[in-house]
Amino acid sequence: MSLGRKNESRLELNSSLYLRRTLEQALSSGGRHASAVATEPPPEIPQPSAYPFDWYDDDKELELLYNRAKREHWDPGSIPWESLKPADYDHDQKTAMAYWWAVLANFENNAAASFSKALVYLAENHYPNFTQKMTGTIVMDECRHDECCMRACNRLCPYFLKGWKPETRTDENALNNIKWVYYNGGRYWKAYVSSYSKYRFPLIFTSFMMGEACASKLFHEMKNKTDHPAFKEALSHMTMDESRHLTYTWRVLENAIPSLTEEEKELIPKRLRHGFVYLSMILFEPPQEFWQLPPGFMEIHRELEAKAREAGAGVLSLEEKRQAWRSTIMDVKRKLSKYDLPFPDLPEIDVYGT
Secondary structure: OOHHHHHHHHHHHHHHHHHHHHHHHHHHOOOHHHHHHHHOOOOOOOOOOOOOOOOOOOOHHHHHHHHHHHHOOOOHHHOOHHHOOHHHOOHHHHHHHHHHHHHHHHHHHHHHHHHHHHHHHHHHOOOOHHHHHHHHHHHHHHHHHHHHHHHHHHHHOOOOOOOOOOOOHHHHHHHHHHHHHHHHHHHHHHHHHHHOOOOOHHHHHHHHHHHHHHHHHHHHHHHHHOOOHHHHHHHHHHHHHHHHHHHHHHHHHHHHHHHOOHHHHHHHHHHHHHHHHHHHHHHOOOOOOOOOOOOOHHHHHHHHHHHHHHOOOOOOOHHHHHHHHHHHHHHHHHHHHHOOOOOOOEHHHOEOOO
């Protein structure tokens, strides 16, 4: 017998002896000890904690949305990435398309962590069952979106980002721009984490509402413009996911409206504008009130987006982005007005609050 098997046998024997002695002690006391232990309630669980949990939840809309999320799962690995042939594009076009997907990854990769943070908060604060479960589905959705970014980048520029070696000035500019985007993403992360000590969950999620609404519109428009089967399929799936996320963020806010204080209502425009400003890097152009960017960044950014658009990646022009943002934001504004909730000024896209 091997030494490992001897140790396993010794553990099994010790466990059996322990259980037998415990049973004998319980029987010798006439069962009194066992009965007392069985009826004694446990101590209160220190909070915050994911325990105790409960499955009761009468929110049928969220239950239906959760069931929809399960039905709509998809696999990024099944997308025909092999149809994206690097030999079909010149060097700058490949770099530019990888650049766009890497900028998008700033938001998709971050979103997986953001919703994971939200899920822990919801569990520890004992939010209803389907609120927690829907948040869990979004974590997986964002992981899939990030995987699409990874696959697109590595198909066009192998070993992108850290293992990729710039060969031209365009490559160097693209990589440096991405590093600046991620630097600002790190600043956003710190602010996001600290928001949980300042606001209730519905207010935190209000800023996500802007991103989900406009991402859904952007991906839909790009899906219709791109020439690439892989991009078209990925963007189609992502559009479907973002529309579901938007429905969820609305439900979270609607459930909270009756309990919002006047002070919290006044914070909603600020939270919405925060979402607009942060997501503008990918959905429009970044306002300076948050984004710390070096001289020349925007010129490089616009040039790379133009090259990606030229290559058929479906990237929208600035005016197309403005129109997409504006039409979507007006829908959000109209819906908020039904609840008599204030809206921020967004002069960048000619939308003004009340």
